[in-house]
Every structure is written in structure tokens, then in C-alpha cells.
Amino acid sequence: MSNEELIVLAKKIETGTASSQELLLYISACESFQKQMISLDEIDSEVAELQQAGLKKFWAKQNEEKAKVLPIWWCIAAAAVAALVIFGVSLFYYSKKADDVEQFSNVIPSLAPGKNTATLKLGNGKTIQLSDAKTGLVLGSDDLQYNDGTRVESKSVSEEETSQNKDVETLTASTPRGGTYQVTLSDGTHVWLNADSKLLFPSKFTGNSRIVTLVGEGYFEVAHNKAKPFKVRTAGQELEVLGTHFNVNAYTDELSTRTTLLTGSVKVNNNIVLLPGDQAMLSNGVTRVSRVDVDEVVAWKNGFFVFKGSNLGEVMRQLSRWYNLDVDFAGPVPKRTFNGKVYRNMNLNDVLEVLSFSKVKFKITGRRMTIYP
Template sequence: MLNNYQDEVTFIHTGWEDEKVNKQEVQARVWQRLNESRNTALKPEKNKLGNFNVLKIAVVLLIALSASLIFFNRKLDKVSSSSFVARVEHQSIHSDENKAILTLSNGSTITLTGAKNGKLITQNGIQISQAKDGMLEYKFNSDKRSINDTGDNTIATPRGGQYQVVLSDGTKVWLNAASSLRFPVTFTGSYRKVELTGEAYFEVAKNKKKPFILNANGTNVQVLGTHFNVSAYADDAAVTTTLLEGSVRLVRAETIAILKPGEQGTSLNNQTTIKVEKADIEQVIAWKNGYFLFDNTDIHTIMKQAARWYDVDVVYQGSVNKYYGGKISKYKDINELLKNLELTGTIHFKVEGRRVTVIQ
């Protein structure tokens, strides 16, 4: 009965470039593990459930593994089946909450983690509320002409947190983990200016008379109304802007680049040039849609994203230089991510508290 499900173990179809080991071989090794587990369960001295229940358990095990087995190594070396034993069995580490701290223009702070829905505060004619969907909203509750507050507010997410905010002009912003957005309570003057550290996705409200300008680590993103993603973490080597809809003008020092939908502009922190190329939109906004998506991604980049989202510290034992592809929900426990990587047989992890050691 168990053999009927053998062909259901599948890998994500993003290409398999290794000539030495194909995905069928890896799949076969995984199947071997399942058979070993089944044989162990069928030992006479421990089999008190009957053959039907044992087979049912085996099928459930296979279905669960099939659902999670989505990672593969793009440069997989041949390894023995014994190395496929995943050694990640540790305390639960996950993140699935909206977490942020709002700092007002007067310096006072509001902890948004666990805040009740409804009005939080009124700030010089602007009502700051938390909506039912967990989004922070800035709304005018009086005549706009009477509002004279030009001070800035800052919303910051910790590692392991995320948040959404609607600015006073109607612009929607999704903040990734370990990010912060500085913005005025109300936009006055000829421009709508904000400042980002980390990563965020923007749906800018259209206003041809008042361009929206985002400063991200030395790169200015200028738009009238559009959808785009910006990644500008301080510990990354570059600022990356990806356009989904509309038009974006990138400015860095004396360099100017215009992005079209589906394009990505990258500017290295120590250079003034801007590289424009086609973007993998699904991969760029995967974090906003609730999952990790990797395509020939090096392990250091993967673990950097995991560290920000799960609030863990990552260290490396020896030289680790592997590339992987796959897709998994970021709301699963970190052990699910690590186990899937270990199933490639090319890497292992040791988890102690909130410290993850990567071992090749």
C-alpha cells in the first residue's frame, strides 16, 4: 500500500543543474528512509496496532514529508543515504506575529505588539488607529488645513516581526523583519518624503502634484504612484529596488535609472552605479506573501533571512558554500526549514537555544 504513494514525493521545478546526481536519485534515498521507518514500525515486539494502522501511519508520514520536501541542492555531491538523517530536533522557534514600536514626533513610544484594535492616539489632527487586519492607519479626523504638524514618526519592527501601515496620504507600506520607516505625520510641501532601513513593500497613493520620494541608504526612489519593493538592510552590500507596477526613477549620486514593471535596480553601497535587470517578482515579494523562496541561493543569504525572521544568531563551522532552491512557509517552525535543507545530504545544523550553527 505504501508503495502506491512513491511517485508523489516531488521537488520544486526550478531546474536541476547537477550532472552527477539527479533528483530521482535523491528521491530514492528519501524513499529508502521511509521504508526503513516502516520496517522499524513493523517489528513484532512493538507492533500492537495491527497492519492497517501501521500502514496508515506510514502513509501519513509520507504525505507529510511530501508536503515539506521542497528543497534541493543545485550543486549536490554524491553522499551516502546514512547522511540524510536530519539531526534538527530542538525547541520550537517560529514567528507569526505583527510586532512593531511606533515612535511619535515628541519622542514617546507606543508598543504595537498585541495592541487592541481601534484608536491609539490623536496627533495634531491625525487619528492613529489599528485596524482589524493589524494595519496601522493614519487618518485625518478634522479639516486638513488645520493640521500643522511636520514632525516625523518612526515605525520599527524587531527581528522576528512584521507590520503594515497606511500613511496619511493613503500609501500602504508592508515592513519586513528588522526594518524601520521614518515618515511625517502629514505630508506638507512639494514632496512626500520617507526614509527606510531594512525592507518594505510600497503601494504608493497616486498624486501627480506631489511625488513620493523614498531614501534608502543613499539611494532615492522617486515615484508618483506605484507598487515596488525595496531592500536596504545595513548589513547587505546593496540597495535593491524592484518595480511591480507604474514607473520608478532611481537616483544615486549623479546616476539616474528608470525602471519599468518587472525590472530591478541594484546599487552597491560603495558605488554610484545602478544595475538594471529583469527581476524574479515572485521571489522578491515572497516575504510579503508569507513564505521563503530560493532559486540557486547561497546558504549565507538563506540563513541571513532566517536570522531576521526567526530572531536567531547564525554561526558557521568551517567553510560552507552551497546553493539551494525551494519554497516553504515562513510561518512554519525554523526546524522545518533546516530539516528540508538537511534532506539534501550536503549540510547539517546544530541548534542551541536561539543559536544556529551551520555545518557542512
Template sequence: METIETALRISYLINAHLRGTISDIEEQELQKWLTSKADNRAHFDSTYQQDILQQKMQDYQHVDKASVWRKTSDKIQNELEQQPKNKNLRQLFQKITTAAAAVLLLSLGTYYILLRQPDTQQQNEIAQTEIADLPAGTNRAILTLENGQSIDLSEQETGIVMNGESITYKDGSPILSRPEESQTLTLHTPKGGRYELTLSDGTKVWLNAASTLRYPARFNGQERRVQLDGEAYFEVAHQSNSTFKVASSVQEVSVLGTHFNVKAYTDEPLITTTLLEGSVRVINTAAQASSALLKPGQQSTLSSSGQLKVSTASTEDAIAWKENIFVFHHTGLQTILLELSRWYNFNIDIHTIPNNELYGEIPKDLPLSEVLKVLSDISGYRFKLIKDETTKEERRLLLINN
């Protein structure tokens, strides 16, 4: 199997050859690779004629490649700084152009994307299929009071604040006066929604799409407790005499004051907790003896079987959703499509999807059609939206070249 360094190098050479920018020395290097193995020439000849590449590059013209590549290159540069001995990879990285960035995103576990596309006839058939579009998610949430009253929160606002005496938007605009201190409130973001919340103790919460947070109008006593279904990032206000707890299905996170992210969707097999600052204790509530104390930069995963593991993690990746970026680093295609379904509000039968691991970063403000084009190129699969038989809306995503 080719190394990542070799794959990037050959991808660069092929791209330069087909764009007509390759040097004589680089052309010799490419020809040597093509003649080294029969498979190399076969893949090159059968899957990437020049007109196919030109059409693909035209498709990328309306994608914000500079933004995608800037974020990807920053991460690669950081990795290179930690590997000073890898001079060849550093030199190669410096040669890669912004225009080639999206083409060079790798699908881990495959040969490399430029040489593993579907055949030309299948591509032409798919190109004739009209793909329905969906806009990116936005600020949407519903606040529900204990008596059942629901309030659709403004999409022009980004969050709400619990002031004790009232509930307001972040800019001070009123929502509700004098909520009962003892009542439990529910903030829910639907698919395609996100919202921020400042609790009565000053703790800040960012709620991702398709998530629900249940919390008291005002905290009392030595414990501050909330219930999370979905994903949220917490910046907990420190109170030395009051523990802050986040409960989610079979897990509980206990802290005094810190920054962390919890991902606890019921349709995913793992509950993931990532610590950015301070310390947290993660407890498996289904087995009280199972717990772990996390340090900054560590991540715990709790499986449906009750296995609790701790590992080092990228905190930037864990909260990239909060910064409006999809980050897929060694991420299974099933997990990626679940995340997309929450942000773009569509349905998908995840059991029909292969779980290849992919690598890429995509801005979350793109419409779904552009995200699917990038995803198709880094996975080799094609997708289309159809009208759901129940809702009659274009809300179901299908894999069309299984």
C-alpha cells in the same frame, strides 16, 4: 553534470524504487543508469539505504508538504507553459507525487540532493541532537514619536493608519490623538515582527522583519519623503504634483504613484528594488550620475561598490515575504539564513556558512525546527540552536557539519 530534467527523473526513479512503487520499465531504466557509471552505484548504495529514506519520509509527515509543493508546482507549471517543446519534462512533472515534493527540491550547483547527503553515521549522530525550536514571527512593531515616547503596538492588530487628526489601528481603534503635523515618526519591526502602515496621503506600506521606516505625521509640499532601513513593499498613492521618495543608505527611489519593493538591509551587500506597477527612478545618491528608470517586471541592484544594474525579475518572488512564503530561487545559503534569522529572531555568524545556491519554497508560518529540517535536506548541512553566552537564550544558530 546532470541536467535538471535528468536529476528530477533519476530522483523520481530512486524514490519509486525505495518506496516499492516502481514499474518494470522504470526499474530497467534505473538499473541502466546505475550500471552506466561506477559513481552512480556508489552514491546509491552508500547514502540511501531503504531504512534511511523511510525515516526521512516519516520526518516529513508533520510538514505541510501539500502547501509547499502546491506553490512550487504552480511555478514549475508556469515555466513549462513557456516551454511547450519540453514534452519529456512535462510528463515527468505530472508523475511527481506530493509525498516526494520536499525530497525532490533541488540544491542548484550540486549533483542532486538524493545522492549527496552526509554519510549514515553522521546522520545518526545528528539525529540524537535535540534542536531547540522557535516560533514563526508575528505582528509586532514599535511606534516612536519625535519626543522619544515609544508605543508597543498590539500583536492582535495588523497595521496602523495615519489619519492626520489621529493615529489608529486598521480597525479604527485609537492609538494617539492629534499628533503634531511637523513631527517625524518611526515605525520599527524587531526580529520576528512585521506590520502594515497607511501614511497620511493614503500610501500603504508593508514592513518586513527587522526594518525601520521614518516618516512625517503629515506630508506637506511637493515632496513626500520617507527613510527605509530594511525591507518594505509600497503601494504609493498617486499625486501628480507631489513626488514620493524612499531613501535608504546610498539609494533613493523616486515615484509619483506605483507599486514596488525595496530591500535595503545593512547586513546584505545589495540594495534591491523591484517594480510591479508604474515606473520608478532609482538613484545612486553616492554618485548622482548613476540612475536607472525601471519598468514593471524589472529589478535594480545597487552594490556596496556603487554598481547599479537592471535586470528582469520575478515580482512574485520579490514580494513572497508579504504573502507569508520563503522563496529561495538560486539563493545563497548565507542570504537564506540571514532572512531566517530576522523572522525567527536568532543570531548567526554568517562568515562560517558556505554560500551554496539553493532552490525551494517554504511557508513562513512553520516553526523553525521544521524549516531547518527542509533546509537541511535541500542543502545537505545540519544546524542546531545553542544558548547565546550573552543572553542565555537559545538564539544562536550553528552549522554542525562544516
């Protein structure tokens, strides 16, 4: 976001025409830059005057409206507007700093965020492209439905095949990079799949247990059934639950597999029992349990990126999956950490601005980002 775009956004907030998305971007950006106290005499005076003028107009508007009951977003804006000058001049300051070296990040393509998209592979090998207009798949007793009750239609599967195929078969729901989807299993268990993930599950559960296999990341709300424990298998790990809410991060490009419990209890590899707020981290064959911030762990499921002291590698692995972006490091990974909470439905350029990427040297060509030391 350029200084001109920032000023336009400030004017929208002043006049009450800013959308909720624009307001969130503004507040997130202000919070990100509040710690960067750059004095006004170090930056361009024209930018400073424009920002100061915007502040004066804002408070004048507040005085005019003081007798009225203001919408709640005005209260939020009032709390954040104090950081407007810091935010705007910081962007200007860092863009000028980039001119002193090489303008790696002066042009950022507006890559769109991920969306609801997935495929379903049937036991006979045929694949159904699930509707991008829907958010979830539900396994019915006789057919496949979306979570709004409409039937899954596909040229790959005829009604005759669907009606005749009553045997238990293994199904595979897959999300690509830049995709997310929800699956409700035959027992009522609800699973959210993050980008670049895969869930293997039976068309209906039989026997004394309910077993699924996960590659990637999924959030589970397991339907309680004391007689049939629910098991999640990942590379090197098996989880057993009766009915509970938990998150599993089992991406192959991560250094560890992390299972985080929100409610209930989970048994890991038959010998470790997790309590709510616990996370079991499997790395190099060793499992360690620690207390974590569960809101940060499941932020993706709730539509956010949340970073708290995250290093550049961690940040880029998440962004690359969600924006379908290939990332290369031209040399050692820069030692930077990031803090912030950002909506996942923002374009990539807005997310990078909120996360202060003006201090990272990079270049984006198409869907490939190269980061320089």
C-alpha cells in the same frame, strides 16, 4: 520532522484529518525531496515497509471514494503522494549519514516564526508598543488608528497630548527581528515592513513632495498624486515615484540595495528609470538594472520564503531575521544552494526540514545557530 511524525502526517492525509498547514508542509517536503532518488534497498527496510503500507491504504481509499466528488485537497495530495516514499526514506538516510560524522542537527528547537509586532516612536521621543493583535497602523487626520478602525491606546501618550499636537512631526515605525507590520501613511500610501526594518515618515505630508526614509525592507503601494512625487530614501539611494507598487531591500547586512518594480515606474537617483519587472541593484556605488522574478522578491510580503538557487548565506540572513536567530559560521561558508517555497508561519524546525538542512552540519543552542564546514 522524524520518520514517525512523517508517518503520522501521512495517516492524517489518508483519513482526511490533516489541516491545511500540515498538507502544505507535506507537499513542500515532497517537492523538495523528489530530486533525491534514493533506492529502497539502501535504507532501512522497516521504514520502507511502513511507507509502502501507507501508499497502499491511500490508493485503496481512493478506489472506495471514486464515485464521489472529492475535496480539492485530495487532488493535491494525490499529486504529491508519489513522493512519500522518497521523502521519508531520504530523511532516514540522511539522519543515518549524520551518525557517521557528528549529529549536529538531530535536535532542533521548535522556534516560532515571526508575528505582527512593531513600535512607533513619536516626535517627542515617546514610544508606543503597537498591538500584536493588529496587523497595521493608519495615520488619521486627528489620531492614530489600527487598520480595523480602533484607536491606538498607550500609556505613553495622553489624549491631551494627542489633541494638542497638531504640528508636523517625524514618526518612526520599527519592526524587530521576528516582526512585521503595515503602515498606512497620511496620503493613503500603504507600506508593508519586513522584519528588522524601520520607516521614518511625517505625520502629514506638506510641501511639493512626499519623503520617507527606509532602513531594512519594505513593500510600497504609493497613492497617486501627480503634484507631489513620492520619494523613498535609503543609504546611497533615492527613489522617486508618482503612484506605483515596488519593493525596496536596503538591509545594512546585505551586499547591495535592491529596488524592484511591480507596476508603474520608478526613477532611481534621478537618472535611471525602471520598468515593471526591473530591479536596480546598488553595490559599491554602482547601480545595475536587470530583469527578475518579482514573485520571488515579494514572497515575504505574501507570507512565503522562496529560494531559487540561493546560497547558504542568503538563506540564513532571511531566516535569522524572521526567527530572531543569531548565526555563526565556524569556518568557510559551506557551498550549498537551496530551492523551495515555504510558508513563513512554520516553526523553524519544519522550514529547515523542507529545505533539506539534513545535509548541513549545524548546532542550535537557544537562539544561536553555528554552522560547520
